[in-house]
Amino acid sequence: MDTGTAASHAEESPLIEAIGLSKAYGAVQAVQDLSLSVHRGEILGLLGPNGAGKSTTLRMLIGFQFPDVGEIRLDGRNVFREGDTARFELGYMPEQLPLYAEMPVRSYLGYFARIKGVPSPRKSVERVVERLDLGAVIGRSCGNLSRGYRQRVGLAQALLADPQVLILDEPTSGLDPNQIHDFRELIRGLGRDRAVLLSTHILPEAMAICDRVTILNRGRVVASGTPRDLAAGDSALHWARLRTTVNPGDDDVGRFGLVPEGEAGVYSVQRDLTPEEARTLLGRIVTEGWELLEWHAGAAGLEAVFRRLTLGEESAAFGDGASEGTAEQSAPDPQDPSGAIADAPADPASRTREENGIENGPKAGQGSFFPKRGGRR
Known part of the structure; x- marks a missing residue:
């Protein structure tokens, strides 16, 4: 990122903004006082060892889980007060893609375009198919795709509503070197006019495509800056x-x-x-x-900085060998209005939901990061 771009970012409101996020699962503090921002034209890498809080952070950013404390804004809109409108600006690509094996690619994308409430589903499908070069497999069943094409279909799904914000969870996982190169080029291109948050454990990937990185450890931000600055500071190893x-x-x-x-x-x-x-x-x-x-x-380089900040503490925040995923799996589901969290007004998360004007969150079975029709203002 050049000096002019950084200066313009200082004058603009970020498209992704998290302020003071904290999230606990019982006695386990998964995320603590986390703040970050991503501007248009910027790619932010979210790094951290297993159990650092990356997955919990992503779930809060997409509106799938409520923070106990803190606020999340997408393009200036509160994710919980203005959920449908805010999330229309969001495209999310999970690490485990929800592909339906028997469904052809065209039908799959059309199905998700309708769920998202895209005004012209057919045109949107044609646009993302062309953008991601999926024409050769458009009639093929998702279950018969190579890993590289499956990842492209997952990214196409995230782009159907032409969102201003992209959140990508380990997008190059399992790809071969040529596929990784092509996918990184796609992400670079998409990041020119969007805000992109990229969760990855591949440090060379962060060095290659991210303008800035934020390193998490034990639920806290332990470093943030450009990869070059973090690696070349006075205390660099x-x-x-x-x-x-x-x-x-x-x-x-x-x-x-x-x-x-x-x-x-x-x-x-x-x-x-x-x-x-x-x-x-x-x-x-x-x-x-x-x-x-x-x-x-x-x-x-960045690898040494990462090791110095995180080595040996991957699971320290989660007890004896427990991981972030283990803690989350044992916690009540905040999306379920019949669950313990929704029924306990004394719980900090419930207080936060009430303050945000959402007492019990989305209805059970409703994908919270899919907006209703007419979401974009």
Whole structure:
């Protein structure tokens, strides 16, 4: 993102805005005081280890779960007070796509266009089929599609209402390298005039297509910024690699923390270094009299920052081995008006729903992220 784009974003209201979101499942705090924003023309990557709170965050953003505390706005509209209108601007692609195996692609897309209340379902289907190059499989059953085409159909479903906001959950999961490249190009193109929030655990993907990333750990935001800035800050970790004519003994290898790379005389450092530690290591090796043929050191990148912020704490917030998904599965369903949450006005989530003008949430069986007809103002 260039300086001009960043300046224009500062003047615009974000298309996706979450303010102070918190969500607990009993004693388990899945998300705590989370805030983020995404502007038009921007792709934000949501990163975090298993159990960090990514899934809970996405479910709240699409209106599928209520936060205990906080507010969510899509294009300035409150997701819970103006749900149908707000969610008309939202296209959502889940990681597990709800494809009907026996249904042809054309029928599948037409079915979802009608559910979403798209004014001209046929034209909308034609538009997304052309945009995602689905013409060759338009008459094929969804169950007979390759993984790459299934992902394209899932993205086409998200684009049927021509939404201004796209939320994509692990969109390249299971694709081969060529399919990943093509899909990333699609996402880049879609992000030019929309706000895109992309949940991924693939760090190179975040580096490749995201303008900014937000890293979650134990339900909290622990870092946010451009991938370049996060990786190149003053405290960024470094790597080091060397080639030498010396044949070091085990003591020297252990003392300097080196790992043989399989090629004669080539070693790398087995831990992340600060810039000062990298310079100190080089000085010690030279002082020892090693003849160096090569020395390479540099910023370790987003992966090292991610590891430093999250390593070893994937499940700490969720008890002994529990995960975010486990906590969510054991919690009452906030979409079910007969469930415990809806019947307990003392519960913080219920208070939030009442404040938002929604006492019991969507009716059971009603997909909350599908708007009614005429949703867009």
